[in-house]
Amino acid sequence: MLIIICLPMFGPVKIKGRFVPYEYTVHWTYIDISKYTGAESEVEIPSYLWFRPVRELSSQTGRAGFRDLEHVTYIKIPDTVTTLSGAPFK
Secondary structure, eight states, rough: OOOOOOOSSSSSSEEEEESSEEEEEEEOOOEEEEEOOOSSSEOOOSSTTTEEEEEEEEEEBBBTTTTTTTOOOOOEEOOOOOESOOOOOO
């Protein structure tokens, strides 16, 4: 299977993960994950998606993407994440 990845040319591109259980935004040099959509109870945030480091965990439009996940008991955040914006766990 061939997967073509388009680079954002004029700004960030928001994606609902088809291949990974996240909603995320592809920026030119990094990834911002805004929501976990999977069913696993132990979540390991990836260090890289689409050959870019995951640098930010955020919430969008007032909703915390990791807050209302009653089935999640553990979240491992990689060293590549340097920013938590918009209170993604609150």
